[in-house]
Structure formats: C-alpha cells, structure tokens
Amino acid sequence: MRRYAIEFVDLFLCIGEEELLRGVSGKVEAGRIVVLIGPSGAGKSTLMSVCNLMRSPTAGSVYVEGREVRDWPVRKLRQKVGMVFQSPTIFPGTVEENLAYGLKLHGQSLHDPRSLLHDIGLEADLLSRPGAELSGGQKQRVALGRTLAMKPDILLLDEVTSALDVHAKLEVERTILRLHEQRHTSMLWVTHDLEQARRVADVVWFMAEGRLVETATADSFFAHPETLQAQRFMQTMAEGETR
Numbered sequence: 001m002r003r004y005a006i007e008f009v010d011l012f013l014c015i016g017e018e019e020l021l022r023g024v025s026g027k028v029e030a031g032r033i034v035v036l037i038g039p040s041g042a043g044k045s046t047l048m049s050v051c052n053l054m055r056s057p058t059a060g061s062v063y064v065e066g067r068e069v070r071d072w073p074v075r076k077l078r079q080k081v082g083m084v085f086q087s088p089t090i091f092p093g094t095v096e097e098n099l100a101y102g103l104k105l106h107g108q109s110l111h112d113p114r115s116l117l118h119d120i121g122l123e124a125d126l127l128s129r130p131g132a133e134l135s136g137g138q139k140q141r142v143a144l145g146r147t148l149a150m151k152p153d154i155l156l157l158d159e160v161t162s163a164l165d166v167h168a169k170l171e172v173e174r175t176i177l178r179l180h181e182q183r184h185t186s187m188l189w190v191t192h193d194l195e196q197a198r199r200v201a202d203v204v205w206f207m208a209e210g211r212l213v214e215t216a217t218a219d220s221f222f223a224h225p226e227t228l229q230a231q232r233f234m235q236t237m238a239e240g241e242t243r
C-alpha cells in the first residue's frame with residue numbers, strides 16, 4: 001500500500017454545535033507542496049491543527065505516514081510534523097537560544113547553529129543577537145529555523161508571510177522553497193496570497209465551510225477551477241486585487 005505523508009479520512013471536528021470540519025478526505029503525497037486556499041473561516045487552520053494533534057478529530061481519521069495521529073506518541077508526532085505560524089514567536093534570549101529552543105524541550109541540543117542559520121538565509125553574526133532586536137522577516141526565519149532544527153519530515157505553514165512586507169515575504173518564501181528542494185519536506189501551506197500560491201504549489205486544495213471542495217494540480221486549478229464555489233472565490237479575489 002502506498003504511504004502518504006498525510007491522509008485525511010472523512011474527518012469531522014466539532015466544537016459544541018459548530019462543525020469546523022465536515023467530512024474532509026484527502027491525501028498529501030510525500031515531498032509535495034499542497035497549498036490550502038479558501039475564504040476566511042473555511043477551516044484551513046483547523047485542518048492543519050489536527051495533523052500534530054493541537055486539536056483532536058471528533059470523527060474520522062488522520063494518518064501521518066500511515067499511522068493514525070492518536071496512535072503516535074505526541075512528542076514524536078510534533079517532531080515529525082513541524083508548524084510555523086503567521087506571527088513568529090521569539091523567546092527572550094539570543095538567536096542561537098531561540099533556534100535551540102524546541103530541541104532543548106526534547107532534551108537535545110543544536111549541534112551546528114551556523115549551518116542552520118545559513119539554511120534560513122541569515123548571517124552568522126546574528127547568532128549572539130537578542131531575538132527581540134530582529135526585523136519581522138528575520139524573526140520569521142528564526143521561527144522557521146527553530147522548527148527545522150527538529151528535522152521535521154512534514155511542515156505545516158499557516159500564513160507564514162502574511163505579516164511581512166513584500167521584500168521579506170519573497171525572501172522567506174524563497175528560503176522555504178530552497179529547503180523544500182534540499183530536504184524534500186512535505187508541506188501543507190495556507191496562504192491568502194494567490195500569487196504566492198501560484199509560485200509555490202504543486203497541488204491546490206480549495207476549502208469552504210469546513211469541506212474540502214476541490215483538489216487539483218496547481219496548473220489545472222489556476223487555469224480553470226472546476227467547482228462553482230472555487231470559481232466564485234477566485235473571481236472575488238481577483239476583483240479585490242484590481243480594486
């Protein structure tokens with residue numbers, strides 16, 4: 001049987017009466033970048049949050065490399081499935097301490113901080129700088145580096161460039177793509193930036209109202225989305241850009 005990086009099977013997530021996810025099924029092939037798009041409140045972040053058990057499914061299953069998430073020891077799961085958010089978390093201390101933070105929680109240490117710094121495109125002299133003094137783009141790269149230090153096979157990226165200016169956004173995006181080429185990390189990447197989605201996606205998943213409405217290769221989706229819901233979403237987004 002073929003192993004997928006992540007597989008969702010008829011996944012539901014409810015909070016009280018509200019269904020945040022409604023029967024999501026889909027497979028992320030290993031080494032692929034799947035970009036999740038859709039209107040605000042569609043359930044994109046919620047879908048990612050079940051992959052490392054930040055939230056638990058109400059019904060259905062999520063498999064990470066063939067093993068159901070609830071059967072993974074949580075620490076191992078979170079080492080395998082790294083997550084980076086819109087607003088980078090920077091802890092008190094130097095850049096080096098920030099990069100080592102996750103490993104330290106797992107009782108490990110960072111062996112080659114300079115090489116990691118190089119991987120995330122930062123100069124070596126930043127290692128001893130307080131993290132709080134960095135620019136927004138540098139902070140986001142440190143947050144990415146902290147996650148990468150754990151050597152995840154799967155990365156969940158939740159609007160990681162939306163708080164950055166255009167220059168920093170492209171820099172961080174390029175860093176992620178370079179790392180993807182080097183490490184073949186599988187990625188689920190939420191973005192509201194359709195130009196970014198076009199640049200980075202192998203596959204597009206379109207979500208609306210808690211459902212995975214359409215999945216397609218990026219080329220085919222951007223040439224012509226199949227469902228009316230996705231067509232309308234793309235049109236609304238295009239109108240927003242020209243306004």
Ligand SMILES: Nc1ncnc2c1ncn2[C@@H]1O[C@H](COP(=O)(O)OP(=O)(O)OP(=O)(O)O)[C@@H](O)[C@H]1O
Nearest residue numbers: 015018020038039040041042043044045046047190
């Ligand atoms: N703790 C919660 N309790 C109740 N409802 C919640 C909770 N967290 C999220 N929701 C609701 O779940 C729905 C999906 O939220 P989610 O953040 O996954 O959407 P999204 O597609 O990522 O949106 P955005 O693009 O705005 O980030 C929204 O309607 C949201 O209000």
